[in-house]
Amino acid sequence: PNGRPTIQSEDGKYAFSIGLAFHEDFGGFIGVTPRGSEQKGKFNSFTSNARRLRVPLTWRYKDWVANVTPDYGGSNNDGVVGLYEANLNYAGLKNTILTVGYFQPRVTEEDSESSNDFEMMERPGITDIVRGIAAGDARFSVGGLHYEKRWWVAAYFTGQQFGGRNASGYYGGDGNVGDSQTGGMIRAAGRPVATRNWDLHLGISALSSIKPGDGTSGRTIKLSQRPEVNLGEDSLLSTGTITNVANVWAAGPEVGLRWRNLLLKGEYYHIGVDRARQNGGASMPTLGFQGWYAAANYTLFGKPRA
Amino acid sequence: PNGRPTIQSEDGKYAFSIGLAFHEDFGGFIGVTPRGSEQKGKFNSFTSNARRLRVPLTWRYKDWVANVTPDYGGSNNDGVVGLYEANLNYAGLKNTILTVGYFQPRVTEEDSESSNDFEMMERPGITDIVRGIAAGDARFSVGGLHYEKRWWVAAYFTGQQFGGRNASGYYGGDGNVGDSQTGGMIRAAGRPVATRNWDLHLGISALSSIKPGDGTSGRTIKLSQRPEVNLGEDSLLSTGTITNVANVWAAGPEVGLRWRNLLLKGEYYHIGVDRARQNGGASMPTLGFQGWYAAANYTLFGKPRA
Amino acid sequence: PNGRPTIQSEDGKYAFSIGLAFHEDFGGFIGVTPRGSEQKGKFNSFTSNARRLRVPLTWRYKDWVANVTPDYGGSNNDGVVGLYEANLNYAGLKNTILTVGYFQPRVTEEDSESSNDFEMMERPGITDIVRGIAAGDARFSVGGLHYEKRWWVAAYFTGQQFGGRNASGYYGGDGNVGDSQTGGMIRAAGRPVATRNWDLHLGISALSSIKPGDGTSGRTIKLSQRPEVNLGEDSLLSTGTITNVANVWAAGPEVGLRWRNLLLKGEYYHIGVDRARQNGGASMPTLGFQGWYAAANYTLFGKPRA
Numbered sequence: 001p002n003g004r005p006t007i008q009s010e011d012g013k014y015a016f017s018i019g020l021a022f023h024e025d026f027g028g029f030i031g032v033t034p035r036g037s038e039q040k041g042k043f044n045s046f047t048s049n050a051r052r053l054r055v056p057l058t059w060r061y062k063d064w065v066a067n068v069t070p071d072y073g074g075s076n077n078d079g080v081v082g083l084y085e086a087n088l089n090y091a092g093l094k095n096t097i098l099t100v101g102y103f104q105p106r107v108t109e110e111d112s113e114s115s116n117d118f119e120m121m122e123r124p125g126i127t128d129i130v131r132g133i134a135a136g137d138a139r140f141s142v143g144g145l146h147y148e149k150r151w152w153v154a155a156y157f158t159g160q161q162f163g164g165r166n167a168s169g170y171y172g173g174d175g176n177v178g179d180s181q182t183g184g185m186i187r188a189a190g191r192p193v194a195t196r197n198w199d200l201h202l203g204i205s206a207l208s209s210i211k212p213g214d215g216t217s218g219r220t221i222k223l224s225q226r227p228e229v230n231l232g233e234d235s236l237l238s239t240g241t242i243t244n245v246a247n248v249w250a251a252g253p254e255v256g257l258r259w260r261n262l263l264l265k266g267e268y269y270h271i272g273v274d275r276a277r278q279n280g281g282a283s284m285p286t287l288g289f290q291g292w293y294a295a296a297n298y299t300l301f302g303k304p305r306a
Numbered sequence: 307p308n309g310r311p312t313i314q315s316e317d318g319k320y321a322f323s324i325g326l327a328f329h330e331d332f333g334g335f336i337g338v339t340p341r342g343s344e345q346k347g348k349f350n351s352f353t354s355n356a357r358r359l360r361v362p363l364t365w366r367y368k369d370w371v372a373n374v375t376p377d378y379g380g381s382n383n384d385g386v387v388g389l390y391e392a393n394l395n396y397a398g399l400k401n402t403i404l405t406v407g408y409f410q411p412r413v414t415e416e417d418s419e420s421s422n423d424f425e426m427m428e429r430p431g432i433t434d435i436v437r438g439i440a441a442g443d444a445r446f447s448v449g450g451l452h453y454e455k456r457w458w459v460a461a462y463f464t465g466q467q468f469g470g471r472n473a474s475g476y477y478g479g480d481g482n483v484g485d486s487q488t489g490g491m492i493r494a495a496g497r498p499v500a501t502r503n504w505d506l507h508l509g510i511s512a513l514s515s516i517k518p519g520d521g522t523s524g525r526t527i528k529l530s531q532r533p534e535v536n537l538g539e540d541s542l543l544s545t546g547t548i549t550n551v552a553n554v555w556a557a558g559p560e561v562g563l564r565w566r567n568l569l570l571k572g573e574y575y576h577i578g579v580d581r582a583r584q585n586g587g588a589s590m591p592t593l594g595f596q597g598w599y600a601a602a603n604y605t606l607f608g609k610p611r612a
Numbered sequence: 613p614n615g616r617p618t619i620q621s622e623d624g625k626y627a628f629s630i631g632l633a634f635h636e637d638f639g640g641f642i643g644v645t646p647r648g649s650e651q652k653g654k655f656n657s658f659t660s661n662a663r664r665l666r667v668p669l670t671w672r673y674k675d676w677v678a679n680v681t682p683d684y685g686g687s688n689n690d691g692v693v694g695l696y697e698a699n700l701n702y703a704g705l706k707n708t709i710l711t712v713g714y715f716q717p718r719v720t721e722e723d724s725e726s727s728n729d730f731e732m733m734e735r736p737g738i739t740d741i742v743r744g745i746a747a748g749d750a751r752f753s754v755g756g757l758h759y760e761k762r763w764w765v766a767a768y769f770t771g772q773q774f775g776g777r778n779a780s781g782y783y784g785g786d787g788n789v790g791d792s793q794t795g796g797m798i799r800a801a802g803r804p805v806a807t808r809n810w811d812l813h814l815g816i817s818a819l820s821s822i823k824p825g826d827g828t829s830g831r832t833i834k835l836s837q838r839p840e841v842n843l844g845e846d847s848l849l850s851t852g853t854i855t856n857v858a859n860v861w862a863a864g865p866e867v868g869l870r871w872r873n874l875l876l877k878g879e880y881y882h883i884g885v886d887r888a889r890q891n892g893g894a895s896m897p898t899l900g901f902q903g904w905y906a907a908a909n910y911t912l913f914g915k916p917r918a
Contacts, residue, residue: 313619320615320617321617322630324619360639361630363630365617365632372632372634373688374632374634374665374667374684376682376684376693383777386657387693389665389693390694392634392665392684406636407636408662416775446638451801465658465659465660466659466660467636468662468690468691469689469690469691469692470659470691471689471691472686472689472690472691473778474692475689475690475692476692476693477691479689479691481689482654483654483659484652484653484655484656484657485657486656486658486660487660576806
């Protein structure tokens with residue numbers, strides 16, 4: 001499918017295909033000199049990174065589809081082989097796909113686009129932070145999505161990421177986990193206006209880590225983000241590790257508006273971190289974080305995005 | 307073969323196939339509360355694990371078959387990519403398959419069944435312990451098997467597991483190995499009675515690590531076993547690390563009996579650990595361990611196992 | 613291509629193939645006993661190693677070719693899964709191949725031969741050391757090669773190896789790299805004499821790490837080499853880690869001469885290490901190393917090498 005080499009039985013019941021998604025970043029930071037006695041961060045003047053190097057394998061038998069996608073790239077520093085997804089899907093119900101396994105449940109507008117279609121090189125920071133709470137790549141998921149002509153809804157129960165209990169895992173797990181994360185996500189989006197000159201997209205996403213994983217330092221969470229390029233640089237934004245976390249949730253709206261060749265789009269998310277009582281017994285404050293982005297695009301040549 | 311997508315040259319001399327074995331565990335331990343001042347072990351109330359996620363690649367050229375099977379799952383905590391097997395086979399002699407490479411030489415009755423066919427979710431503990439001595443997954447093996455209509459015999463010289471000298475290996479090796487393990491295994495099994503109502507299966511397995519690997523703590527062995535489910539739980543049964551090991555062997559019989567829909571089966575193994583003299587010169591005692599299991603099955607519906 | 617299972621669209625524009633290169637070493641060092649109070653090095657009396665276990669995947673679309681080759685073997689101690697190459701090539705210009713991505717740019721005569729064609733089991737030590745400076749497997753490369761009937765020239769800009777910034781990378785990277793290596797290589801070779809009885813091969817290679825990677829100990833280099841067999845043995849030849857390195861270069865000629873069934877061949881390389889000023893300000897000496905090998909072969913039976 002989609003130009004991937006495919007072999008198929010003559011009656012069309014069985015099929016196998018193998019594809020390739022290869023995103024290679026190379027470049028550097030020019031003129032990064034620390035002031036006075038400050039230390040220089042890790043900003044390479046030249047380096048390279050296999051951002052994504054995925055070989056999607058797909059087996060289909062009638063309405064059942066199995067996907068296994070090894071990833072030979074790495075988010076920020078390649079070198080270790082991992083897994084982008086491994087799941088089993090049933091597409092036998094009308095306009096519905098049910099999924100179980102390691103999956104990327106799509107939450108927020110930017111996360112719902114394929115990494116091949118981003119307007120910018122990377123996702124906006126807030127989108128990356130939000131999806132990391134209980135969605136993101138290779139998240140253990142059980143759920144489904146249903147679509148009609150103008151709208152779309154998806155809901156998944158989600159657990160740990162692939163390798164969440166393995167300290168040398170591709171996604172950086174914790175070998176001391178005694179109880180894994182449980183959570184879930186839901187997203188609904190629609191296109192109430194869809195004419196020749198105007199398009200309006202509205203949506204809402206919510207997700208929660210009801211019970212974060214219980215690892216080396218108890219139930220913790222850390223929200224952090226690099227600059228929106230992945231060339232080995234330090235993380236510039238971080239909450240530090242928040243301990244004694246009871247649950248984490250995030251929710252927010254997404255809006256997109258097209259008028260002829262002009263495309264405006266924005267998202268806002270609020271993140272709430274509820275905390276358990278400390279051992280001593282004092283109750284701890286609930287923490288709130290928020291983030292947004294807005295983007296404007298004008299297509300000069302060619303067919304604008306729908 | 308067996309429903310795997312396969313491409314083949316027109317004269318049938320060359321063939322390539324790609325398959326998938328995906329076993330995903332998810333669940334948890336309910337009501338595990340430590341007594342008084344005891345510490346809670348690692349028993350997740352909910353977690354998931356890609357128990358096996360194997361993509362068998364098979365190249366065939368006339369009587370030669372090469373198998374390479376990456377494994378994206380993990381025995382107890384997934385997250386690292388490894389290898390289940392990589393071997394070269396010659397099937398040109400009648401009823402005989404010769405093998406060299408990383409292989410799972412089949413020892414004991416339960417280990418000889420495919421993991422797709424187990425009666426229970428996992429192998430019996432004694433079987434897992436015995437196969438780990440000088441067989442198991444991705445063991446370097448040179449040998450063969452021969453089968454006739456009613457019986458079967460196999461013998462392999464075996465070395466280290468894949469990655470046995472690599473501390474960050476998938477199977478957890480030791481970077482300080484100065485001399486790798488050498489050993490071997492033999493199994494013979496037959497079906498002296500095979501009638502409509504009665505089936506009798508008899509067999510015997512023996513294997514030995516003649517010279518265990520010489521690693522960080524010299525030649526050692528540790529026999530241990532988790533509960534028979536793989537969800538991140540602690541190991542409840544262990545000999546601790548036995549040092550100054552000269553050799554380890556295990557042997558025992560297997561019996562299976564079917565009468566109509568009733569299937570009885572059992573195995574018993576004795577494990578002997580001979581020890582070398584300590585540096586001081588005192589001779590050390592030989593250690594013995596044993597284990598068995600018995601299982602009874604009654605097939606209510608469908609075709610019983612042969 | 614070359615006997616690999618291949619599927620191709622009917623018009624020949626699209627093609628996909630999957631191959632296998634499997635080199636398994638097994639054996640040991642016999643009679644290695646340390647003298648007096650010396651310590652025994654790591655010389656296994658018996659062990660095995662998957663030297664190379666590569667599954668080359670090739671996608672072709674018209675003049676564009678993408679290669680991705682996972683490697684399940686390891687140079688000296690297998691057990692971790694890595695990447696041999698992942699690159700994109702354009703072959704639309706006459707007798708020219710342009711390449712970008714992780715690649716093995718061919719430098720020196722012995723490195724230019726496929727590992728399937730070596731005269732000996734491994735490359736000569738000097739060749740392995742020289743290629744490691746700024747070429748070798750899975751090196752980030754941008755460049756091309758051009759060939760005519762009697763000569764060949766190639767030039768590549770090269771960066772870090774795959775995983776150079778990842779401490780748990782397959783090739784052993786450094787997680788503290790703040791600035792990655794930049795360098796390049798060039799090789800020209802030709803066959804001025806090519807008759808029935810005589811063949812003369814002449815060539816020259818040069819490569820440089822203009823700016824070695826800036827890691828945990830600053831910009832350093834270490835030239836070392838094991839015996840020319842890969843069975844877990846210690847490295848017997850090493851410069852130790854050279855610190856404060858400004859740049860490293862190597863260059864030298866290659867000569868091959870065939871007279872009927874007799875083949876002579878040799879290479880010589882000089883390695884120069886220029887060093888930056890120390891913090892204190894004293895200038896440090898430039899270091900020079902050199903190495904060569906010569907080989908003579910006589911083909912008794914069969915067709916000699918061209």
